[in-house]
Amino acid sequence: MLDIQVPDFLEPVVNTxxxxxxxxxxxMVFIIIASLGTLLAYYSILRSRYRGYQRDKxxxxxxxxxxNLIIEEVLTNPTLLKDDVPVAHVQLNLEPFQELxxxxxxxxxxxxxxxxxxRRNVRGNMGELLRNxxxxxxxxxxxxxxxxxxxxxxxxxxxxEFTSMDMxxxxxxxxxxxxxxxxxxxAAARHAYIKLSxxxxxxxxxxxxxxxxxxxxxxxxxxxTTTQNIAIPNFARWITYSANKSVVSFCLKLxxxxxxxxxxxxxxxxxxxxxxxxxADAINCxxxxxxxxxEDKLIVMYSSQPLHCQIEILxxxxxxxxxxxxxxxxxxxxxxxxxxxxxxAAKSLVKNEWTAKQVLEExxxxxxxxxxxxxxxxxxxLIKY
Amino acid sequence: MSGxxxxxxxxxxxxxxxxxxxxxxxxxxxALLSMLAVRRYAKRDxxxxxxxxxxxxxxxxxxxxxxxxxxxxxxISNVRSLLTLNYPRFEIVLINDGSTDDTMQQLIEEFKMxxxxxxxxxxxxxxxxxxxxxSTDPAYSSLLVIDKINGKSKAxxxxxxxxxxxxxxxxxxxxxxxxxxxTLLELxxxxxxxxxxxxxxxxxxxxxxxxxxxxxxxxxxxxxxxQLLPRFQEVEYIRSFVLGKMGWxxxxxxxxxxxxxxxxxxxxxxxxxxxxxxSFGEDMELLTRMCRYAHDNHVNxxxxxxxxxLCWTEAPxxxxxxxxxxxxxxxxxxxxMHAHFNMFLNxxxxxxxxIIFPFNFFFELLAPIIEFTGIIVYIVLAVMGKINWPYAxxxxxxxxxxxxxxxxxxxxxxxxxxxxxxxxxxxxxxxMTPFMEFLFYHPLIVIYALRGYYYFLTGKKSAWGNMQRQxxxxxx
Numbered sequence: 138m139l140d141i142q143v144p145d146f147l148e149p150v151v152n153t154x155x156x157x158x159x160x161x162x163x164x165m166v167f168i169i170i171a172s173l174g175t176l177l178a179y180y181s182i183l184r185s186r187y188r189g190y191q192r193d194k195x196x197x198x199x200x201x202x203x204x205n206l207i208i209e210e211v212l213t214n215p216t217l218l219k220d221d222v223p224v225a226h227v228q229l230n231l232e233p234f235q236e237l238x239x240x241x242x243x244x245x246x247x248x249x250x251x252x253x254x255x256r257r258n259v260r261g262n263m264g265e266l267l268r269n270x271x272x273x274x275x276x277x278x279x280x281x282x283x284x285x286x287x288x289x290x291x292x293x294x295x296x297x298e299f300t301s302m303d304m305x306x307x308x309x310x311x312x313x314x315x316x317x318x319x320x321x322x323x324a325a326a327r328h329a330y331i332k333l334s335x336x337x338x339x340x341x342x343x344x345x346x347x348x349x350x351x352x353x354x355x356x357x358x359x360x361x362t363t364t365q366n367i368a369i370p371n372f373a374r375w376i377t378y379s380a381n382k383s384v385v386s387f388c389l390k391l392x393x394x395x396x397x398x399x400x401x402x403x404x405x406x407x408x409x410x411x412x413x414x415x416x417a418d419a420i421n422c423x424x425x426x427x428x429x430x431x432e433d434k435l436i437v438m439y440s441s442q443p444l445h446c447q448i449e450i451l452x453x454x455x456x457x458x459x460x461x462x463x464x465x466x467x468x469x470x471x472x473x474x475x476x477x478x479x480x481x482a483a484k485s486l487v488k489n490e491w492t493a494k495q496v497l498e499e500x501x502x503x504x505x506x507x508x509x510x511x512x513x514x515x516x517x518x519l520i521k522y
Numbered sequence: 523m524s525g526x527x528x529x530x531x532x533x534x535x536x537x538x539x540x541x542x543x544x545x546x547x548x549x550x551x552x553a554l555l556s557m558l559a560v561r562r563y564a565k566r567d568x569x570x571x572x573x574x575x576x577x578x579x580x581x582x583x584x585x586x587x588x589x590x591x592x593x594x595x596x597x598i599s600n601v602r603s604l605l606t607l608n609y610p611r612f613e614i615v616l617i618n619d620g621s622t623d624d625t626m627q628q629l630i631e632e633f634k635m636x637x638x639x640x641x642x643x644x645x646x647x648x649x650x651x652x653x654x655x656x657s658t659d660p661a662y663s664s665l666l667v668i669d670k671i672n673g674k675s676k677a678x679x680x681x682x683x684x685x686x687x688x689x690x691x692x693x694x695x696x697x698x699x700x701x702x703x704x705t706l707l708e709l710x711x712x713x714x715x716x717x718x719x720x721x722x723x724x725x726x727x728x729x730x731x732x733x734x735x736x737x738x739x740x741x742x743x744x745x746x747x748x749q750l751l752p753r754f755q756e757v758e759y760i761r762s763f764v765l766g767k768m769g770w771x772x773x774x775x776x777x778x779x780x781x782x783x784x785x786x787x788x789x790x791x792x793x794x795x796x797x798x799x800x801s802f803g804e805d806m807e808l809l810t811r812m813c814r815y816a817h818d819n820h821v822n823x824x825x826x827x828x829x830x831x832l833c834w835t836e837a838p839x840x841x842x843x844x845x846x847x848x849x850x851x852x853x854x855x856x857x858x859m860h861a862h863f864n865m866f867l868n869x870x871x872x873x874x875x876x877i878i879f880p881f882n883f884f885f886e887l888l889a890p891i892i893e894f895t896g897i898i899v900y901i902v903l904a905v906m907g908k909i910n911w912p913y914a915x916x917x918x919x920x921x922x923x924x925x926x927x928x929x930x931x932x933x934x935x936x937x938x939x940x941x942x943x944x945x946x947x948x949x950x951x952x953x954m955t956p957f958m959e960f961l962f963y964h965p966l967i968v969i970y971a972l973r974g975y976y977y978f979l980t981g982k983k984s985a986w987g988n989m990q991r992q993x994x995x996x997x998x
Contacts, residue, residue, distance in 0.1 A: 157913070165916065186937065186949065293569055320717075350716070351713070352575075352715045354580060513639035519638055519657070519658065522689075
């Protein structure tokens with residue numbers, strides 16, 4: 138048996154512990170744990186605040202220096218004024234950058250961060266020159282190291298840096314990451330793929346198995362709609378063939394944004410889907426595209442739809458505003474038992490006002506109190522929704 | 523006879539010991555889970571830029587509901603503060619709940635409000651709405667004011683707001699709360715990042731505004747409260763939100779989304795019947811009913827919390843108001859347990875029935891009662907000379923050190939992630955508070971909780987007292 142020598146001054150404590158009931162023994166152990174835990178927490182707070190303070194101090198010193206160097210050596214570089222020199226081949230004066238502690242990793246990271254920051258705010262040759270600076274200072278090697286790292290955070294960082302600097306990466310490297318189990322890595326890889334893939338930037342739509350979250354869609358939408366020189370495909374391809382509902386739903390939003398009328402047949406076909414959320418998205422898309430040919434089909438299917446699809450149909454008829462279905466809207470307004478259906482029918486009638494003026498006047502004169510209030514609500518320009 | 527008493531004493535002692543140990547272990551578990559949750563949030567937060575959402579046409583619409591009753595002192599600056607929120611698609615619905623001061627008049631004049639024929643659909647029953655106003659100034663087109671008859675509760679006013687809300691999500695706040703400008707972006711993020719579950723509610727950390735500096739309804743300098751009572755509440759809020767709610771959020775067991783700030787799924791809230799105007803803890807009651815509805819209707823739901831402080835509220839700084847607030851909260855908890863007791867340990871309600879409800883019952887509802895009976899037994903035993911004082915003091919020291927550790931850990935998580943407060947002095951100031959909390963603040967909580975239970979049992983009528991706020995001002 139292990140025989141531990143106890144210092145004399147601890148002898149009474151140890152004896153108390155040894156002969157105490159279980160509850161007291163547990164309490165004594167917990168007192169020690171809690172005291173040590175509290176001290177450790179204080180130390181961690183102290184350390185974290187000190188580190189934060191140090192980092193702020195370093196950045197306060199480094200940021201102005203980096204910014205000045207970038208402005209002097211890159212943004213006001215005389216070669217930017219010359220049309221005959223290809224920017225990609227300009228050798229920048231790197232000597233002033235040696236003043237920075239670039240032998241330290243954190244300093245290189247700060248520099249990369251600032252270059253990216255500047256690059257996001259400039260266009261054309263200035264952006265190209267900032268890319269030159271990044272390459273000539275060999276900061277891409279750090280990014281490559283991060284890309285090879287096993288940590289997803291590093292990989293995401295690398296993808297963001299490569300994307301921001303327009304560095305090409307092989308499709309085979311990024312494509313598998315677009316289906317990564319890690320959400321952040323998956324999203325970063327998708328963004329990178331769209332921005333950097335030279336061949337088919339939307340290819341990952343074919344292979345994506347995980348759902349595109351609403352947040353992913355917002356990010357992708359921004360990347361797709363703001364990236365220059367990107368070949369926008371006909372999204373009908375995925376609306377027709379993709380088995381991933383979130384991809385189809387996202388493509389519908391892109392179709393609206395790019396006003397892709399050739400995609401209409403695929404969207405009309407989608408009205409037959411069993412998923413009523415997707416169907417509602419398709420109806421919404423047709424309304425926003427203002428496709429008069431789709432109206433008849435929407436009216437025919439109206440009575441068999443769930444409430445949210447019916448509301449979308451009423452909205453679509455309002456948006457299309459062909460004036461051909463005023464009677465349908467009037468009937469719905471007068472006879473529907475659901476308040477939201479009546480309200481949306483009234484809204485669409487108001488949107489068809491150019492041809493439904495007489496109907497509206499008649500309804501204003503004859504409607505019951507609740508319907509009259511709905512009509513007035515919809516006709517009031519101060520009320521948006 | 524003495525043998526029986528001794529046996530009963532032993533059983534009581536052992537039960538209390540087991541009860542205490544389970545409670546302490548639950549807090550240890552929460553400390554661990556909250557660490558994981560806060561770390562996960564902080565890591566991911568770096569990669570999600572809010573500015574992308576703030577300019578996106580795909581952002582879901584959000585309605586802000588702000589009930590107001592006699593807020594004439596601060597109403598204009600509070601509405602202006604809400605109007606400055608950073609979000610692409612939102613509306614503000616301000617509900618004037620039959621104020622007897624000039625709240626409504628000020629709103630009409632300042633924001634050029636006119637009455638409109640609004641198609642009001644009473645999906646949730648409320649006190650009658652007198653008029654609905656919209657502004658003729660396009661700069662305030664997102665503002666809508668409901669003037670209604672006083673419903674004697676925030677719940678009734680909020681329900682009227684839900685009835686006119688245009689969007690699928692609503693944020694419920696108090697009109698006198700100060701919100702961070704990115705509040706809506708932060709609150710909708712968990713909804714948009716959830717893959718397989720429907721997020722029915724999202725909450726965020728609330729902080730005490732008492733010593734912070736504000737300019738035109740915007741927080742410019744965060745400080746721990748200088749007065750002791752609000753500072754105790756600041757520490758309590760950090761523990762409750764950063765450690766408690768974040769820990770529960772990690773395992774999708776959030777018991778409550780605070781009435782001060784919370785985002786809710788409108789459809790589920792309406793289908794659950796909206797806020798209960800007879801409840802004294804209407805925020806917790808609504809969430810319980812929403813979870814219950816989700817379970818009953820097989821909605822795969824989740825409730826999320828975020829550790830960022832997005833809302834600052836004025837805490838009671840006098841014992842009288844504090845007493846009123848805590849008595850009401852305790853009464854609300856007792857009401858809730860009574861109304862939904864069939865969920866208790868009912869596997870049909872999943873984690874809600876098997877984890878949240880038992881925890882609330884044993885460690886929130888019963889805790890003050892057990893503590894109180896414990897003190898009585900202690901006194902009786904002391905009088906009878908049956909206390910082993912060294913052991914008793916050791917047990918007291920055990921609870922005291924453990925409580926300090928848990929609170930300090932929650933301050934640590936908060937500091938590690940967000941480094942709130944500018945100076946070291948302020949952090950030290952806050953870290954010292956837990957040493958006094960146990961001795962001075964905790965007994966008050968126990969007394970007020972028991973008072974709340976007593977009111978619940980006797981059905982004492984209680985008026986909805988105004989908080990008598992001081993208002994937030996710019997630093998002079």
